[in-house]
Amino acid sequence: MQAMELAQKTKLALDASGAQVALLARAGQDLSKYGLRYSHVGYVWRDHPQGRWIVVHELNQCGTAESTLYNEGLANFFMDDLFAFEALVVVPNPEMQEKIARLLASDAPRRLHAPQYNMLSYAFSTRYQNSNQWVLELLAAANAKDAVIGDREQAQAWLKLAGFRPITVNVPTLTRLGGRMFRANVAFDDHPFDRRMAGMIDTVTVDSVVRFIEKIDRSVTKTTLRLED
Incomplete structure (x- = not known):
C-alpha cells in the first residue's frame, strides 16, 4: 500500500535526521494552478506520548x-486520497525543535486552535483558521523570545512584526461565489474588502510556512520524499 510505503520512507528519513520535531507536509490536492505543491502541513513529534513519530495537526471534518486537532501515526497521515x-x-534547528516539543506537550496547541x-482563511484574522495557519x-509561540504568546491574536501580531508574508491566491468572483454557496469550509468574509473584491486572497499555505521558517532559521533543512526515489 502506497501510504504505508511513504510512511516507512518518512520514518527512516526522520530517524536518520536526528530530529525530535519536524514539520511534515503532504500533497493532498493538486494546487499547481496556484503555483503550490503541498496542501497540508503538521508537526511530527518523535517522543509523542502516544508513540514514536506521531503527527499533530489540524483537520477539517469532512x-x-x-x-x-488530531494525533496520528505516519501511515494515517498519508492515508487520505493524496494527489x-x-x-x-x-x-x-535543535533549539527551535526543543521549544516546539515543549509547546506540543502543553495546552498551547488547544489555545492556538480555532474550530x-x-x-x-485570512492570514491575519482570528475569525477562522485553516490547518496550515495553526502550524x-x-x-510563532515557539519563536517569540521577548513575549509570551497566549492566544491567536498575539501570535498574529508577532508574525506581522517578524515579517511573515502570506501567499496571495487569485480567486475570480464566480469561484468565490461558488465556494461560499456550495462549500461549508470556504469563506471570504474575513478578508479585507478591497483585497477580496480584487480576487486577492491572502492565506497561509505550506509554501508560506516553509518560506517563513527559512527566514527565521538559516540552518533549517528540507528533504523531499517520493515513492519513485
Whole structure:
C-alpha cells in the first residue's frame, strides 16, 4: 500500500535526521494552478506520548466548517486520497525543535486552535483558521523570545512584526461565489474588502510556512520524499 510505503520512507528519513520535531507536509490536492505543491502541513513529534513519530495537526471534518486537532501515526497521515505520494520534511534547528516539543506537550496547541475552519482563511484574522495557519501560529509561540504568546491574536501580531508574508491566491468572483454557496469550509468574509473584491486572497499555505521558517532559521533543512526515489 502506497501510504504505508511513504510512511516507512518518512520514518527512516526522520530517524536518520536526528530530529525530535519536524514539520511534515503532504500533497493532498493538486494546487499547481496556484503555483503550490503541498496542501497540508503538521508537526511530527518523535517522543509523542502516544508513540514514536506521531503527527499533530489540524483537520477539517469532512467538508464541514469545523476542525479538530488530531494525533496520528505516519501511515494515517498519508492515508487520505493524496494527489501525489510525496512528502516534505522540514527540520528546524535543535533549539527551535526543543521549544516546539515543549509547546506540543502543553495546552498551547488547544489555545492556538480555532474550530471555525476556513480553507482560505485570512492570514491575519482570528475569525477562522485553516490547518496550515495553526502550524504557523504555534511556530510563532515557539519563536517569540521577548513575549509570551497566549492566544491567536498575539501570535498574529508577532508574525506581522517578524515579517511573515502570506501567499496571495487569485480567486475570480464566480469561484468565490461558488465556494461560499456550495462549500461549508470556504469563506471570504474575513478578508479585507478591497483585497477580496480584487480576487486577492491572502492565506497561509505550506509554501508560506516553509518560506517563513527559512527566514527565521538559516540552518533549517528540507528533504523531499517520493515513492519513485
